[in-house]
Amino acid sequence: MKRLINQTPTPMLRVLLGLLPFVLLVLLYMFASEARLAENPSDKLLPSFTQIGDAIQRMALEPSKRSGDYLFWEDTLSSLTRLGMGVLIASAIGLALGLFTGALPLVSASASPLLTVVSLIPPLAILPVLFIVFGLGELSKVALIAIGITPFIARDIQRRTQEIPSEQLVKAQTLGANTSQIVCRVLLPQLMPRLVDAVRLSLGAGWLFLIAAEAIAATEGLGYRIFLVRRYMAMDVILPYVAWITLLAFVIDALLATLSRRLFPWHHQGGQ
Amino acid sequence: MIEARNLWKKFGDKVVLERINLQVQEGEFVTLVGTSGCGKSTFLNMLLGTEPVSSGELLLHGKPVPGEPGPDRGIVFQQYSVFPHMTVLQNVMAARGFARRSLTGALFGSARREAREEALGLLEEVGLSHAQGLYPAELSGGMRQRLAIAQALLGRPGILLLDEPFGALDPGIRADMHDLVLRLWRQYRLTVFMVTHDLKEGFYLGTRLWVFDKTRHDPQAPNAYGATITYDLPVGNLDRDTLSDIDRDLARAATETA
Numbered sequence: 121m122k123r124l125i126n127q128t129p130t131p132m133l134r135v136l137l138g139l140l141p142f143v144l145l146v147l148l149y150m151f152a153s154e155a156r157l158a159e160n161p162s163d164k165l166l167p168s169f170t171q172i173g174d175a176i177q178r179m180a181l182e183p184s185k186r187s188g189d190y191l192f193w194e195d196t197l198s199s200l201t202r203l204g205m206g207v208l209i210a211s212a213i214g215l216a217l218g219l220f221t222g223a224l225p226l227v228s229a230s231a232s233p234l235l236t237v238v239s240l241i242p243p244l245a246i247l248p249v250l251f252i253v254f255g256l257g258e259l260s261k262v263a264l265i266a267i268g269i270t271p272f273i274a275r276d277i278q279r280r281t282q283e284i285p286s287e288q289l290v291k292a293q294t295l296g297a298n299t300s301q302i303v304c305r306v307l308l309p310q311l312m313p314r315l316v317d318a319v320r321l322s323l324g325a326g327w328l329f330l331i332a333a334e335a336i337a338a339t340e341g342l343g344y345r346i347f348l349v350r351r352y353m354a355m356d357v358i359l360p361y362v363a364w365i366t367l368l369a370f371v372i373d374a375l376l377a378t379l380s381r382r383l384f385p386w387h388h389q390g391g392q
Numbered sequence: 393m394i395e396a397r398n399l400w401k402k403f404g405d406k407v408v409l410e411r412i413n414l415q416v417q418e419g420e421f422v423t424l425v426g427t428s429g430c431g432k433s434t435f436l437n438m439l440l441g442t443e444p445v446s447s448g449e450l451l452l453h454g455k456p457v458p459g460e461p462g463p464d465r466g467i468v469f470q471q472y473s474v475f476p477h478m479t480v481l482q483n484v485m486a487a488r489g490f491a492r493r494s495l496t497g498a499l500f501g502s503a504r505r506e507a508r509e510e511a512l513g514l515l516e517e518v519g520l521s522h523a524q525g526l527y528p529a530e531l532s533g534g535m536r537q538r539l540a541i542a543q544a545l546l547g548r549p550g551i552l553l554l555d556e557p558f559g560a561l562d563p564g565i566r567a568d569m570h571d572l573v574l575r576l577w578r579q580y581r582l583t584v585f586m587v588t589h590d591l592k593e594g595f596y597l598g599t600r601l602w603v604f605d606k607t608r609h610d611p612q613a614p615n616a617y618g619a620t621i622t623y624d625l626p627v628g629n630l631d632r633d634t635l636s637d638i639d640r641d642l643a644r645a646a647t648e649t650a
Contacts, residue, residue, distance in 0.1 A: 285472035290442060295547040296463035297490035301497035309477045386477050389529035
């Protein structure tokens, strides 16, 4: 018998072991839900899968009685738009800040202390400021996401820029490159896959800020809907919404990972 | 061409190099050997412009060596010398792009075609034509150093600095690389400075061998004295014909510049 640290599962077993906790959780939920509903058929805490199915049908496949919209898809669209815009703005600003503070010591001397302080401000604490300044519309929600994750991306990119071996910068200079050529041809291309990594890591925080902003002031959106139906204890809506958000987060992450492998094959080959 | 006059290098209190006096003519192939930490790489970095001189003078064509790397001095490091995000061909072509005064160094149209032709020719010369579409991470160590050398040469430097370029390679591949470097040195009439920790390599390759070592020791203050050049020997395995060839080339170069 090999030591435990040397025992590795076969690919088949690995898949089964990976699926096991999910199956167990679903089973556990089914039993618990059934037990509670047997006691009190109008219990709202653990709705059965049939009830959840009905709720999905109502939200996603039938137009709302009040507005005639398909609420589920409306919510998804507006949430993804906000998240996308926020992340896009944060990546652009974060990349520029990180690149220039990482590559140019003079810029770094002036911008790095400020960046460190700004990154310590809890973004949610300034959400009221954003509402006051930008109003309750889209802008304040996008701004919260952007402000929330820009410092993280900027500092990550700054560190990645400094990690690029100085030999490469020296080499480029011995080939006659000036500063802007080094930035455009040596640093920037090598930072793109690292930017994708930074975005993937910051998406979790992005969702957090999105849902927080929607919970406080919105008229549609996934976070708004969850916090709205909470008043009626509508777990049959909340649970599929949470599952949907999780799925979206998973798919976006997988898409970014695939995109990175396609666009930057050299980054994923290891070695130097 | 290169001259050092009472050159010193200190890091804080630590003296690394002291009392270096030397003259190097165009076309020489100097190998620098010595124990680790003896300052041979530091000397190379001073020639490169990434390390400032502490005192004394280091002159290139009669003027102090510039304080930053430039296209007149090519470099090949032991590793990280090539751009990992460019294919072999792009790596070599990049040198042409960097040589132009432009914002991004990107090449277009006829300039791009010319650079491509030139880069393909050079890859042929160093034996990398078959690998032109690969990324550096897909190459073996020896191929990667061939690429680094090809790239350095496309900058058309007069001086080629090699910082333990073959230190990480297998012995068999090192012999191939020696042939390559000697061939390119003659063909491009380079002045080569090569740091190596392998004395045999130093003896075999160069026309001139420098040994860096400390001549003074203070057991109470190991940092008080630095290394200097203890041996400055003419070496080499060149036959008379080649030698006279180089001699003639040098004489012509001298009259051309005079």
